[in-house]
Amino acid sequence: MSSNPLTLFEKIWHSHIVTQEPKSPAVLYIDLHLVHEVTSPQAFTGLRERGLKVRRPTHTLATMDHSIPTTPLSIPMADTQAAAQLQQLAENCEEFDIELYGMDSPMRGIVHVIGPELGRTQPGMTIVCGDSHTSTHGAFGALAFGIGTSEVEHVLASQCLLQHQPKTFQVNLSGKLGIGVSAKDIILALIAQIGIGGGTGHVFEYTGEAIRGLTMEERMTICNMSIEGGARAGMVAPDDTTFEYLAGREHSPKGIEWDKAIKSWKKLSTDGEAIYDQSITLDASSLEPMITFGTNPSMGLQITGRIPNPNNYSDPDKRHNLEDSLTYMELQPGQPLLGHPVDVVFIGSCTNGRISDLRLAAKVLEGRRVAENIRMLVVPGSQSVKIQAESEGLDQVFTEAGAEWREAGCSMCIAMNGDQVEPGQYAVSTSNRNFEGRQGKGARTFLASPLTAAATAVRGAISDVREMI
Amino acid sequence: MAKFTHLKSKVIVIPNRNIDTDQIIPARFLKVTDKNGLGEALFSDWRYNSDGSVKPDFVLNQQQNQDAKIILAGDNFGCGSSREHAPWALTAWGINAVISTSFADIFRNNALKNALLPIVVNKDIHQSLFELVAQSPDSELSINLASQTLTIPRSTAVTFPIDSFAKNCLLTGVDQLGYILSHESLIEAYESTC
Numbered sequence: 001m002s003s004n005p006l007t008l009f010e011k012i013w014h015s016h017i018v019t020q021e022p023k024s025p026a027v028l029y030i031d032l033h034l035v036h037e038v039t040s041p042q043a044f045t046g047l048r049e050r051g052l053k054v055r056r057p058t059h060t061l062a063t064m065d066h067s068i069p070t071t072p073l074s075i076p077m078a079d080t081q082a083a084a085q086l087q088q089l090a091e092n093c094e095e096f097d098i099e100l101y102g103m104d105s106p107m108r109g110i111v112h113v114i115g116p117e118l119g120r121t122q123p124g125m126t127i128v129c130g131d132s133h134t135s136t137h138g139a140f141g142a143l144a145f146g147i148g149t150s151e152v153e154h155v156l157a158s159q160c161l162l163q164h165q166p167k168t169f170q171v172n173l174s175g176k177l178g179i180g181v182s183a184k185d186i187i188l189a190l191i192a193q194i195g196i197g198g199g200t201g202h203v204f205e206y207t208g209e210a211i212r213g214l215t216m217e218e219r220m221t222i223c224n225m226s227i228e229g230g231a232r233a234g235m236v237a238p239d240d241t242t243f244e245y246l247a248g249r250e251h252s253p254k255g256i257e258w259d260k261a262i263k264s265w266k267k268l269s270t271d272g273e274a275i276y277d278q279s280i281t282l283d284a285s286s287l288e289p290m291i292t293f294g295t296n297p298s299m300g301l302q303i304t305g306r307i308p309n310p311n312n313y314s315d316p317d318k319r320h321n322l323e324d325s326l327t328y329m330e331l332q333p334g335q336p337l338l339g340h341p342v343d344v345v346f347i348g349s350c351t352n353g354r355i356s357d358l359r360l361a362a363k364v365l366e367g368r369r370v371a372e373n374i375r376m377l378v379v380p381g382s383q384s385v386k387i388q389a390e391s392e393g394l395d396q397v398f399t400e401a402g403a404e405w406r407e408a409g410c411s412m413c414i415a416m417n418g419d420q421v422e423p424g425q426y427a428v429s430t431s432n433r434n435f436e437g438r439q440g441k442g443a444r445t446f447l448a449s450p451l452t453a454a455a456t457a458v459r460g461a462i463s464d465v466r467e468m469i
Numbered sequence: 470m471a472k473f474t475h476l477k478s479k480v481i482v483i484p485n486r487n488i489d490t491d492q493i494i495p496a497r498f499l500k501v502t503d504k505n506g507l508g509e510a511l512f513s514d515w516r517y518n519s520d521g522s523v524k525p526d527f528v529l530n531q532q533q534n535q536d537a538k539i540i541l542a543g544d545n546f547g548c549g550s551s552r553e554h555a556p557w558a559l560t561a562w563g564i565n566a567v568i569s570t571s572f573a574d575i576f577r578n579n580a581l582k583n584a585l586l587p588i589v590v591n592k593d594i595h596q597s598l599f600e601l602v603a604q605s606p607d608s609e610l611s612i613n614l615a616s617q618t619l620t621i622p623r624s625t626a627v628t629f630p631i632d633s634f635a636k637n638c639l640l641t642g643v644d645q646l647g648y649i650l651s652h653e654s655l656i657e658a659y660e661s662t663c
């Protein structure tokens with residue numbers, strides 16, 4: 001062991017290198033591999049073609065989330081292609097002996113929601129999934145990142161991945177959040193500042209008073225969108241908040257193993273003298289609720305702000321891109337977003353589909369009605385979240401207000417399962433991507449927090465939740 | 470693994486910055502369990518009208534571009550979703566190299582595993598390439614991986630960076646999974662210490 005001061009990232013990285021030859025990437029050991037239906041079928045085909053097995057089925061966990069319907073599962077699936085893909089995952093898991101939280105599992109859900117819920121996500125682990133939002137799991141002080149399908153095959157077969165060491169990027173969040181401002185606003189503000197390529201080649205480590213004050217679910221919201229700032233991973237050093245979250249979960253260590261685990265997890269913080277390749281500080285107390293106006297997550301502004309004018313950009317590429325975005329969104333430079341009418345409100349996704357998100361939204365909706373012009377969809381991130389919400393009566397709050405209450409899944413975040421925004425419609429969504437067509441062909445997305453989404457649902461137009469709480 | 474040594478081709482220009490993988494291949498085409506048909510879905514929402522008819526103005530639909538193998542794109546190509554369907558769709562359509570000033574990390578990794586070369590050039594070269602193709606759309610660029618050079622007509626050749634391991638894999642067709650598995654005994658040793 002080296003006595004050099006190390007960052008949290010470096011500690012995990014170094015302890016997972018199986019070998020590294022000169023001029024070659026490291027062979028990095030992977031502790032947990034999460035699998036879903038969309039990015040895995042071709043990887044399993046690859047294994048079959050080579051006659052390989054899954055090296056460590058116990059380090060592998062599968063679920064169905066992307067293309068699964070959120071209508072009651074008693075209704076037969078109309079989309080035969082999606083049904084075939086789900087069926088294929090079930091067959092692959094059966095053949096290769098992988099634990100699957102399938103269609104009828106009460107613990108099924110979005111892969112990045114169930115990993116933590118089950119206690120499978122733990123500090124110090126390396127975690128991968130054929131999904132870019134794997135960065136979510138970094139909230140536990142794990143090194144977690146998305147991979148492509150070829151790499152899914154590599155990990156299935158070898159439990160290892162070829163990786164070059166990324167650089168480190170400290171995101172220091174000072175101060176405390178104001179009322180009506182949430183974790184989602186922090187990450188949208190960060191991305192608006194650094195741009196969607198700002199973290200390319202880096203791993204974020206979120207530090208500072210504001211991060212320490214956040215719950216695990218809030219930290220997950222922030223780490224989740226690290227990829228939207230270009231970083232493959234985002235991490236938070238584990239602390240008592242982390243340990244409290246993990247205590248007693250199904251796959252968390254128990255008894256003496258738990259004590260041992262805590263002891264080693266407590267070492268997972270950046271040493272005082274360690275150096276990051278880059279650093280940025282954001283003052284959380286100065287943040288306001290954020291909302292995006294364009295077609296990538298960095299095109300965001302304070303909810304009270306006005307849309308920028310392309311003519312103010314000297315770089316012609318930047319100008320054209322903003323112009324194209326505003327054309328797609330049918331928005332005008334200088335226009336405020338407050339009061340802009342909306343057609344759909346979506347609450348859910350691996351960013352904001354956890355129980356605390358639903359509680360916040362329900363608080364705004366309680367005793368109020370969803371405006372006539374709005375279709376509001378509330379989709380729990382997992383069946384466990386759904387069950388918990390129902391036990392608290394949140395489903396009642398939503399349905400009485402006029403929202404649709406669904407089964408768990410990715411749903412309108414990616415619009416693969418039939419839940420989609422229609423062409424030309426505007427949606428305020430708690431998900432993570434506002435790319436053209438992401439929520440349905442021609443759909444126009446404003447990304448925001450659950451609080452902002454709920455306030456918008458009530459008023460029928462983009463609203464500042466601080467006027468309502 | 471598929472090899473890449475050199476390439477000479479005309480260039481398709483898609484100047485947008487931050488072209489994300491949802492544009493390269495929209496999510497509704499990800500329900501496949503194989504790699505078939507992805508070339509037809511490449512840039513689907515930019516290529517086809519909502520009634521399915523072809524948008525004649527979009528570069529991929531123009532007759533003179535049908536045999537082009539290089540895309541010249543704006544900054545930060547391939548951001549967003551990790552879907553390897555994006556390089557699969559690009560190569561299925563016939564693209565073997567993308568030139569930009571930067572690439573998103575996961576896309577770059579995925580591309581290199583599919584013999585799709587992500588070529589990074591600096592801002593000035595990038596700009597001069599846009600100008601070159603605007604002036605003479607039939608200009609052909611030559612890419613040589615071994616020497617890491619991009620040869621531009623009426624200009625000097627420029628070198629581009631590429632990770633040496635990935636380069637070697639592409640030149641010799643080394644299979645990366647085979648490479649990992651050749652360390653089997655070390656993997657076992659690692660596992661026994663955990």
Ligand code: SF4
Pocket residue numbers: 065066110111112131133349350351409410413414431432
């Ligand atoms: S909720 Fe959206 S972002 Fe998250 S895993 Fe599903 S599709 Fe991806």
